[in-house]
Amino acid sequence: MSTSPDRSSRPTGRWDHVSHTVLFLEIASSDGPGGTESDRQVARAPLHRVVRSAFADSGIPWATCRHDERYDGVLVAIPPSIATSAIVDRLIPCLETGIRRYNREAAPVRIQLRAALHVGPVIATADGLTGPAIAAASSMLNSRELVNHQLKTGADLALTVSPQVYETVIRHASGYADPTRYREIHSEGSAAWLCAAE
Incomplete structure (x- = not known):
């Protein structure tokens, strides 16, 4: 299954410098026999199944998003027509449920994922997605x-x-976005908020 967008039918102009919600997902570990590179390759296929299912279950249309394959994961730019609060409240819980279900159902390789969520301008080029928002999400990841x-808790x-997502969506939210689940962290001098609930 290809996660790459059909760039021939999607002009890049409408994406340039427009703020999107950026979701960066990466396979943190894949624990099979020895956790080999072969295991990581095996893990990529279920990762994409989990991601596509989570979008479907959350009611957020995958087809409206721009997505790039990355070495150990996938980068998704979700258009501004979809509220970041919907991503936090609906998509993230579906991702968590999906990866837990995969790991529980006698999976040959257990997968752990790291995720970073940010909002900012995205630039689409023939080679993929770029821009400061993506660089920031990568640093957070x-x-x-x-x-x-994740090493301490073993979280799936x-x-x-x-900080932008925390201040605009989470600080005054409830449910999955409950701010008491989060604590402030720092990476390379920049602040972020970690969902620290185990």
Whole structure:
């Protein structure tokens, strides 16, 4: 299954410098026999099934998003017509449920995911998605505190969000976006918020 957009039918102009919600997902570990590169390749196919199912279950149309394959994951730019609150309240819980279900159902390779959520301008080129918002999400995804949290808790999905997402969506929210689930962390001098509930 290809997760790459049909760039021939999607002009890039309508994407340039428009703020999107950026969801960056990465396979943090894939624990099979030895956790080999072969195991990681095996893990990529169910990752994409989980992601596509989560979008369907949350009611957020996958076809409206721009998505790029990355080495160990997938980068998704969700258009501004879809509220970031819907992504936090509906999509993220569906992702968490999907990866837990996969790991529970006698999966040959257990998968752990890291996720970063940010909002900002996205630029689409013939080579894929770029822009400061994507660079920021990538930095959040590789935060040492996020990595250590997942190692400590063994969480199937470890989530970090940018200050913008925290302030505009989470701070006054309830349910899955309950702000008491989050704590502030720092990565390379920049702040982010880690969903620290185990």
